[in-house]
Amino acid sequence: MHNDWGRRVFFSRRPLGQRLGLTVGVVAAGVSGLLSPPVQAQEVPPGIVFLLDNSEAMQNYPQFLPEAFTPGYYPTPTNPARGDLGGEGSAGLAINTGCSDPALVSAMSWFDKNSTDPAKNGSIVYDSDSDLKSPFFEPNRFYFSRGRRLAWNVMEGPYTINGSDFEGPLNSYGDTLSACYGSVGWNTSDYPYGGATGNSPLMNECMTCLATKGWWRGPIVTPNTQATSPGQAGPVKELDEPPLPPEAFRKWVLSGRVLNVRPPKFVVARKALKDVISSVTNVRLGVATFGEDHGWFDPPLMHEKLRPTCDQSYPTFNDAALNRPRLRQAVNEVNFRNNERSIGEALFGLGGYFSSQLADNRWGSWFQQPVNPGDFGWPGCCNGGTYDNPYTGQPGAFWGVHAQEWLKSPYSDPYTGKFLPGQPWEGTGYDKSVCNASQSNNIIVVSAGAPRSDNSVPITKMMDILVANGARHPNGSLLTFNAINPETNPNVGGVNYCDLFGTTREACDYTSYNWPTGLGVGNKNFMDDVAFFLSHTDLRNDMGGSQTVRTFVVGYGDSSPMLQSIALAGRGGFYRADQPDTLRNAILFSIGQTRGGSCSAP
Structure with missing residues (x-):
């Protein structure tokens, strides 16, 4: 049985997103609606990495249990014993x-x-x-x-x-x-x-x-x-x-x-994602989460790389090789304990996974330190740093200056003995991330809130590459960026679309309990800049065309302007879902958009 998602999108009187109960946000074609799909659905299966929010906040209930009480209802004894009501x-x-x-x-x-x-x-x-x-x-x-x-x-x-x-x-x-x-x-x-x-x-x-x-x-x-x-x-x-x-x-x-x-949020999101994995076909799927603490930049954790392999995906798609049981198991293995919600850092690391790093050192040629002489790629003070952490006093001067900051290899923490897997890369054979120049490459983020502690990315280098390539905003204007003296510069440039979503760019400069951040007004948080970089930059030298990566965002009970800015910058779409069924439908709808509105289920 096949569902013709593309036909439903364009011939239903009511948009599919609305019929699925979704709140559909702005996507990259502009601020007015969804991307126009190609005339024919592409034959090469798209590659989709699910980036599942594994922050500690995912343990929360969608609605907290009530603290409601009737004034004067509860007994208030004068000297209650320890086992008494009121004691x-x-x-x-x-x-x-x-x-x-x-x-x-x-x-x-x-x-x-x-x-x-x-x-x-x-x-x-x-x-x-x-x-x-x-x-x-x-x-x-x-x-x-x-x-x-x-x-x-x-x-x-x-x-x-x-x-x-x-x-x-x-x-x-x-x-x-x-x-x-x-x-x-x-x-x-x-x-x-x-x-x-x-x-x-x-x-x-x-x-x-x-x-x-x-x-x-x-x-x-x-x-x-x-x-x-x-x-x-x-x-x-x-x-x-x-x-x-x-x-x-x-x-x-x-x-x-x-x-x-x-149920708690993590139980709902985990079940929704497994239901989706069980239903879709003719897509390559992988599972990732935000990475554990590696110092500054925290690479994402790949629980399962894209499958099936290239030879099992095209020209004939081997559905059994998708190995749904293993993908569902990868979702079950996620531990929801991260103290950060590092969407931008995870997107940056997944960009490295989709790059041709192992074939021609594409990622390393861009992001080997120092990525920009004298400032290590940061629009801040002190050769790339920022202010000290206002809550803990942790020094910010050495923010992101490790020699292998953006290319971290696997290692064991000398203090805890814990193994940290480092930056994920694709395989060297049939397990490549991008099989074909016609493959659509995508990340679908499922997040229950705005990013937090999520700015350790080489922002200046990414912007330098984009500006040199003449990248343009969705409205057609050229991207600009100037990291010189950011505190006094009235227009540092970069990417920030929060003013399109009911707030201001300055409001998306949120810094409280979000250290470290940049210093330039209007662009102190860089997660939407990362999504823009991935969607506007050819990540591979080893094949024709322009191998970019689109970012879709499903806000589970959350419509934070920054989440919507990420989706617009990533040439994807933003969809809010508040209920279990709409969460599953939002993920399915995103998958349909990765292939021009067409998604099939067995």
């Missing part, structure tokens, strides 16, 4: 707990364990992929949570997610007593249960709520370390991290049914 014990302050407050019940009305509708009662496991080590989620088990996400033992306790493994097994309990007792800290002096004295009021409340509602809002962590035990406290805000929301400190116990109705 403070090792698990935190028991204020506004329970499941009966009318405001809280109303705010949780999206879930009903007694409903006959699986979409509301959560009886169907959201992601039962047998490749995972644990179902996400078992309906009749209970999980520890905070108001913003499942409890993660790296940051908070008691925990459900153990360490860095987001495949499972998850920490859960099958009975209300164990779940409630565990949630309050295994401290019988604070929270007695059974015996001569009976259960404490807080324990009784918890067990009643889990039995009747399937959820319980528990104590809130307090800074009073003498009361809240260290194992029950957290999370702790890092110096260079924005303030944590109040929901981060509220404890909950949730049945798997609740989590199946509203």
Whole structure:
């Protein structure tokens, strides 16, 4: 069975994006609409790398659990005991707990364990992929949570997610007593249960709520370390991290049914991407995420390079060689723990992957240090640096000046012993990234927010190449760039289209909790510059034509102007999706656009 996406795009009375429930943004043909596809769909399968957001924020729920409460509803005893309602014990302050407050019940009305509708009662496991080590989620088990996400033992306790493994097994309990007792800290002096004295009021409340509602809002962590035990406290805000929301400190116990109705973002995005991989054909697919800390520039992590190989892709496409089970497994292997959302750095590294570096040193000829004598490619002070980190004091003078900054080889960290894979390159045989001069090369970014800590790229060198080649903005004007004295230069140039998306260019100079940044007003963040470079520069010398890479962005619950600027600069498209179905459809729609509006499914 084949779906003629191209025909649907151009002959439906209502645009396909709208019928799929998408918010469709501006793409590279201009600010008015989608790129016009070619008369015929290309025969050479496009190459598409999925760049999946693996930042820690992907652990969050799409909507935080409610802090709603009815004023005056909760008891306020004068001298509450540690296990009483309103008391403070090792698990935190028991204020506004329970499941009966009318405001809280109303705010949780999206879930009903007694409903006959699986979409509301959560009886169907959201992601039962047998490749995972644990179902996400078992309906009749209970999980520890905070108001913003499942409890993660790296940051908070008691925990459900153990360490860095987001495949499972998850920490859960099958009975209300164990779940409630565990949630309050295994401290019988604070929270007695059974015996001569009976259960404490807080324990009784918890067990009643889990039995009747399937959820319980528990104590809130307090800074009073003498009361809240260290194992029950957290999370702790890092110096260079924005303030944590109040929901981060509220404890909950949730049945798997609740989590199946509203899973965390990473569970939704992971399932959507696997569903897409299972459905499309006649495309070469790869999976990447943002890379771990390598110093300044953090190369992306390639979980799976493009497949099938060139000889299995054209002129006959070997569908079995796409190896969907391995691609889905690569998605399952993603660990959502990055403290940065480095879209621009990942795009830059993927540009190296699509380049002809191994054939003719294309990338190395451009980005071997010093990429520009005296400034290492930065529009800042101090031979390429920037200001010191205002939160931690980390010096900025040596920003991006390592001899192999943009060509990082694999290495093991001498302090931690951890292996870091370095910059990914294509293979030397049939596993090349670009098989044919007619191949469409694309990156589809799935991100739940604007980039953060994402500016370690050789901006000056990229702009020098573009300016020398006469690159033009979508409106036809020539690209300009001048990195001299950026703090006093009223027009440094470069790429910034945020003023087309309901804000100003200066607003996209966001610097709070986003160090390091450039210094030129109107272009302090460089992620859209990277997308522009990839979409306007021939990345290969070893074949004809112009081998550029387009960037599509799917904003999962987010329409940040910078995300939209990246998509426009990348000659792709921006699509916002707020629900699981529209997230999957947005990715499918992006795939259709990589081949001129045509996408087929088996």
